[in-house]
Amino acid sequence: MSLPARFDVLCTGLHLATLDGEGWGVVRDGAIGVVGDTIAWVGAERDRPRDVAATWSRDFGGAWATPGLVDCHTHLVYAGHRAGEFERRLRGATYAEIAREGGGILSTVRATRAADAGALAEASRPRLAAIAAEGATTVEIKSGYGLEREAELKQLAVARSLGRELGVDVRTTLLAAHAVPPEFAGRPDAWIDAVCADIVPAAARSGLADAVDAFCDTIGFTRDETRRVFEAARAHGLPVKLHAEQLSDQDGAALAAEYGALSADHLEWLSPRGIEAMAGAGTVAVLLPGAYYALRETRLPPIDALRARGVPMAVATDCNPGSSPTTSPLLMLNMACTLFRLTPPEALRGMTHVAARALGLADRGRLRAGLRADVAVYAIDEPAELAWRFGGNPCLGALRAGVPHFGSGQ
Ligand code: DI6
Ligand code: FE
DSSP, X not given: OOOOSEEEEEEEEEEEEOOOSSTTOEEEEEEEEEETTEEEEEEEGGGSOTTOEEEEEEEEEEEXXXXXXXXOOOOOOOOSOOHHHHHHHHTTOOHHHHHHTTOTHHHHHHHHHHSOHHHHHHHHHHHHHHHHHTTEEEEEEEOOSOOSHHHHHHHHHHHHHHHHHHTOEEEEEEEEETSOOGGGTTOHHHHHHHIIIIIHHHXXXXXXXXXXXXXXXXXXXXXXXXXXXXXXXXXXXXXXXXXXXXXXXXXXXHXXXXXXXXXXXXXXXXXXXXXXXXXXXXXXXXXXXHHXXXXXXXXXXXXXXXXXXXXXXXXXXXXXXXXXXXXXXXXXXXXXXXXXXXXXXXXXXXXXXXXXXXXXXXXXXXXXXXXXXXXXXXXXXXXXXXXXXXXXXXXXXXXXXXXXXXXXXX
């Protein structure tokens, strides 16, 4: 890349975990120069071109920079909470039982429908802000708590507007096939008809959805119903992803792979057949240790087999009120290592460039000239600390598309 006459932003005094090449891709005593929303120069301070001045610059005094975190699976736009359901589960009720009784996802649907866009934004803003405050610069947000056309579009519109407001790159996913809404109780097929004929087209027309997702499971939708949703997405030019093999093996990951899905997510019950299909299609495995933890699952996703077959593994919060009420991507790095036995660099890759790939984004997730200037800065002594610690937040702020967000309010 040719050097600019001037950097808009220059960050010095940083050790870099570039994630470029193998492992952490460490550059000690490094610097990053930005022009517009793009990294123009990155490398060791001693190699920095001296004749390029900067409009905004900061010396971070030996902090660490990583690529901005990418949280590629959240349901953070919702109203209400599910603490009562949590207490019931502590007394022995299961997630699936509560769902079958019309609680679970449907209780959040009632609260989300009742909230207007302003109230929904107010409820959801602190969650996006908390995720961003730990260094996330790109966040995916799903619908799926509206379960009627206008309420689904309301969720997606609120997600996009929160992204603009907070300066976070929000990617939206239509998840109308999350549960059967009360109006269609006992008629999942009729609901899928409406999703395919009305809601997917409306989401595509409005430009409010970047992808389409579905929940393929015993308390969600069958493989055949999921296939119909994927056909509708394909007809409207939208990429797909899938909640697959979370509570049972429905062979959903193989179906997702058949449709060239960006990702299949959860995967505790993933079969060898599903792994092969994902490896063949290049579908990313999104691991969600928060849901595994909160539901006290005991069956681990087949991490060793995924690794052996070269299936890329992403890590995300799954921020949602039922199975993963967390707003901490850093805690998920820890859980990915502690519970799922990823290595710390694997976990961070899983929340940067692999997660970006799960969103179809090739322009971010590493510190490299020419990529988007999404950079998180942490007050740590070495990068493995990000996964070692749980609780607390060492993030000093971030560049988001080249814009500095440091200090109070970030
Ligand atoms: N799986 C999940 O973990 C979330 N959705 C899904 O299909 C949970 C959503 C919720 O319980 O509200
Ligand atoms: Fe989810």
